[in-house]
Structure formats: C-alpha cells, structure tokens
Amino acid sequence: MVIDDEEKLRGLLSRILRTEGFEVYEAADGKSGLKKLAHENVDAVLCDVKLPDVNGVQLVQQIKSSWPLVEIILLTAYGNIPDGVQAIKNGAFDYITKGDDNDKIVPLLHRAIEKAQLQKRVQELEKRVGEKFSFKAISSKSKSIQEAISLAERVAPVDTSVLLTGETGTGKEVFAQAIHQASARAGKSFVALNCSTFSKEILESELFGHKQGAFTGATKDQKGLIEEANGGTLFLDEIGEMPLELQAKLLRVLETSEFIRLGDTKTTKSNFRLIAATNRDLKKESEEHRFRSDLYFRLNIFEVHLPALRERVKDIPLLTEFFVHQFAAKTNKKPPQISAEFMERLQAYHWPGNIRELKNIIERAVILLNGQELTTDQLPADVTAPPVRQQPISAFDLASMEKLHIQRVLNHTRNNKAEAARLLNIGTATLYRKIDEYGL
Numbered sequence: 533m534v535i536d537d538e539e540k541l542r543g544l545l546s547r548i549l550r551t552e553g554f555e556v557y558e559a560a561d562g563k564s565g566l567k568k569l570a571h572e573n574v575d576a577v578l579c580d581v582k583l584p585d586v587n588g589v590q591l592v593q594q595i596k597s598s599w600p601l602v603e604i605i606l607l608t609a610y611g612n613i614p615d616g617v618q619a620i621k622n623g624a625f626d627y628i629t630k631g632d633d634n635d636k637i638v639p640l641l642h643r644a645i646e647k648a649q650l651q652k653r654v655q656e657l658e659k660r661v662g663e664k665f666s667f668k669a670i671s672s673k674s675k676s677i678q679e680a681i682s683l684a685e686r687v688a689p690v691d692t693s694v695l696l697t698g699e700t701g702t703g704k705e706v707f708a709q710a711i712h713q714a715s716a717r718a719g720k721s722f723v724a725l726n727c728s729t730f731s732k733e734i735l736e737s738e739l740f741g742h743k744q745g746a747f748t749g750a751t752k753d754q755k756g757l758i759e760e761a762n763g764g765t766l767f768l769d770e771i772g773e774m775p776l777e778l779q780a781k782l783l784r785v786l787e788t789s790e791f792i793r794l795g796d797t798k799t800t801k802s803n804f805r806l807i808a809a810t811n812r813d814l815k816k817e818s819e820e821h822r823f824r825s826d827l828y829f830r831l832n833i834f835e836v837h838l839p840a841l842r843e844r845v846k847d848i849p850l851l852t853e854f855f856v857h858q859f860a861a862k863t864n865k866k867p868p869q870i871s872a873e874f875m876e877r878l879q880a881y882h883w884p885g886n887i888r889e890l891k892n893i894i895e896r897a898v899i900l901l902n903g904q905e906l907t908t909d910q911l912p913a914d915v916t917a918p919p920v921r922q923q924p925i926s927a928f929d930l931a932s933m934e935k936l937h938i939q940r941v942l943n944h945t946r947n948n949k950a951e952a953a954r955l956l957n958i959g960t961a962t963l964y965r966k967i968d969e970y971g972l
C-alpha cells in the first residue's frame with residue numbers, strides 16, 4: 533500500500549509497482565491508510581513522512597501496534613536522517629530518501645514483503661502446532677482420561693511444576709505439550725529430555741551446559757537445556773531414572789532459578805516451568821531412597837495420572853479410527869473399513885505399550901492392507917491370540933505358573949507348537965503332553 537498525499541507521485545509509484553507485479557492499494561492520508569489496512573490483506577506499506585493528518589514516523593508506530601506483521605518503508609525528505617532513524621526505532625523495516633533512492637524501492641519492497649510473508653507463515657505454523665498439541669486434540673470418551681484433561685487444563689495457566697504419571701506410551705509427552713500450549717509460556721520454547729537415555733555425565737552436560745574445556749571433548753561453550761528453556765517449559769521424561777546427585781542439582785535450580793554451567797564459575801539464571809513425567813512409583817522410590825524425597829515433594833505438588841489404555845477401552849475405537857486415517861493418508865491409501873473382529877481383538881488385548889503400541893500396530897496393519905477392510909490377518913500374533921485368563925494363582929503353585937507361561941508362548945507363536953517347544957526349550961512330545969494335562 534502506498535500512502536502519500538501527492539496524488540501524482542502516488543499514482544506514478546503505484547504504476548511502477550504494478551508493472552513490477554505487485555498488487556497495490558493507495559491512500560492519501562494516515563486515516564484512510566489505517567482504514568484500508570483493516571480491510572485488505574497488506575504485506576508492506578510505503579509511506580510518506582509528511583502526511584496531512586499525521587507524521588509518517590508516528591504512523592509507523594500506529595500501524596505496528598495493530599498489525600505487527602506488516603512491514604513499513606518510510607519515504608523521508610531529502611537529508612532528514614533523524615526521521616528515518618526514529619522510524620526504524622518505531623518498528624519500520626527501513627527508510628529511503630524520496631526522489632533520491634528510487635532504484636532502491638523495488639528491491640527493498642521485495643525484501644520487506646518476503647519478511648512479512650515469512651512471519652505470517654511462521655505465525656500460521658505456530659497456530660497449527662498449538663492446535664495439534666492442544667487439549668482439544670486429545671480425543672477421548674472415557675471418564676478417567678477426561679478427568680486427567682480437566683485437571684491438566686486447570687493447572688496449565690498456573691505457573692507451577694506438574695508431575696505426569698502413567699505407564700509407558702500413555703501420552704505423558706502429549707499432555708506436557710498441551711499444558712505448555714495452554715500456558716502463558718506457549719510462544720516460548722518447549723524443551724524435552726528423556727532422563728533414561730544418557731549416562732550421568734552426558735545428562736548433566738545436556739541439562740546444565742558447559743564451558744569450553746570443562747571436560748575432554750568440550751571444544752566450545754554449550755548452552756544446556758535448562759538455559760534453552762528460559763521463558764518456556766522444560767519437560768523431563770522418566771525423571772525417576774535421574775541419578776541422585778543430579779536430582780539434588782535440579783532441586784537447587786528449581787528453588788533459586790540459578791545454576792552453574794559445567795566448568796564455569798559464575799551462575800546463570802533461567803526462568804522455566806518444569807513438567808516431569810515418570811512411569812515409576814516415585815513415592816515408593818523415595819521411601820526406598822532411590823529418589824530424593826525433597827525433590828519428590830516439590831514435584832508432587834500437582835500430579836496428573838494418565839490411565840493405561842486397557843483401563844480406557846472405550847477410547848480404542850476412537851484412537852484406532854484416528855490412526856487408521858493418519859496412516860492411510862501417509863501411505864496414500866483410501867481409509868479402509870475396520871472389521872468388527874479386528875476391533876474386538878484390539879479391545880480385548882491388554883496393551884502393555886499403551887497408545888504407542890496401538891499406533892505402531894495400526895501403522896503395520898495399514899501397510900499390510902491390500903483390500904478395502906482391515907481384518908485380523910493384519911494383526912500380529914500377540915494381539916489375535918485369545919487372551920490369557922489371568923486366574924488368581926498362588927505364587928507357590930508351579931503348575932499354574934507353567935500353564936500360564938506355556939499359554940503365553942503358544943499365543944506368541946500363533947499356536948505353532950514346534951516353534952513353541954523350541955522357545956520353551958522342551959521336546960514337542962513334552963509340549964503336547966502338557967497341553968493335554970493343562971487342557972490348553
């Protein structure tokens with residue numbers, strides 16, 4: 533948009549820009565310029581400094597406060613550099629001297645528009661990421677997970693630590709992301725670290741960062757994740773695996789918001805929110821001195837427990853549909869029908885790996901699919917085998933244990949007895965005898 537009260541000059545500039553391929557709007561003063569900005573999708577403004585109703589330098593500030601993504605180039609009077617400098621301070625992209633720098637206008641506009649469009653794209657992506665990781669994206673019909681969502685939604689805007697508990701694959705990281713997105717820290721970084729995947733030394737350096745020469749191999753200064761999370765959220769997965777010594781250091785950071793990089797002498801500040809997750813019983817761990825009780829009490833202020841998938845069987849069809857569509861799209865297939873038996877098996881299975889395992893099994897099934905319907909043929913043996921009846925057995929009853937174990941191995945081999953005998957390290961005849969004996 534060109535804002536200039538000199539009609540001739542405005543018309544000339546607009547014509548030049550149109551021949552360059554730009555779509556151009558015109559305004560003769562600040563007020564009509566602001567009005568047009570409210571209605572049109574403008575990327576960049578070329579604005580004269582001397583307008584009848586407002587000074588262009590002030591107009592920059594007004595435009596930026598309402599449309600921060602619009603880039604402005606100010607046309608200043610010859611030799612009036614202070615105006616240009618002030619315009620940049622007010623948020624202008626750049627300034628050029630009217631009449632003098634005409635050949636610079638087009639390349640400068642290209643750069644301004646490129647920046648504006650890039651920023652719009654980033655904003656749109658951030659919005660999409662926000663939606664993807666929002667609580668709304670966690671679809672569920674079961675009461676237990678809805679309670680967890682409601683708890684997490686209430687704690688999200690409060691800047692306190694949160695402890696997410698639940699078995700592996702229950703969606704703890706998904707919840708951590710949703711809490712971050714629903715907090716005031718949403719625009720800032722979400723930094724995740726799994727405490728079980730590193731040795732103590734690497735974990736310490738990953739968390740706290742290091743100075744050059746702090747240890748062999750530290751060839752340059754390196755920021756730690758605590759520092760990277762400044763202003764945002766630090767998600768520590770499997771915190772129960774963190775060595776005791778580091779737990780003490782983490783507690784200190786939580787209490788003071790300060791830490792010292794490895795090999796450094798001065799402290800560094802970081803303002804982050806901690807969300808921790810564990811699949812262990814941290815209370816028990818702390819009672820047995822494997823987890824610091826002071827850190828446990830600090831983390832335990834707000835706990836959200838995520839139920840295992842077998843405790844939310846109602847959600848299996850919903851999640852299955854979701855993953856089937858996701859993987860069909862990924863493999864360029866039409867979303868298949870889901871046979872009743874396929875769904876029954878999924879609902880009967882005990883899902884030790886929870887949602888992650890369901891997701892993997894659906895991905896595999898969609899890859900194996902060649903017709904228009906998912907059937908039990910596309911399910912692995914573990915899932916299709918009849919469920920092992922978990923009869924209450926005495927820990928001392930060897931026969932019950934043996935029966936259960938044989939049944940499990942048979943399930944695993946899809947009733948292939950030769951393979952089961954091999955795995956059990958017994959003869960086939962012995963296996964047949966035991967099958968008979970236990971009525972398997």
Ligand SMILES: Nc1ncnc2c1ncn2[C@@H]1O[C@H](COP(=O)(O)OP(=O)(O)OP(=O)(O)O)[C@@H](O)[C@H]1O
Pocket residue numbers: 669670671698699700701702703704705706707769809811854887888891
């Ligand atoms: N409600 C959900 N909808 C769709 N996908 C989900 C949902 N919850 C979890 N998932 C998917 O399941 C997988 C496991 O989730 P996530 O990593 O959050 O679990 P976790 O509890 O943090 O696991 P771990 O303890 O092993 O780190 C991920 O691929 C995630 O995208």
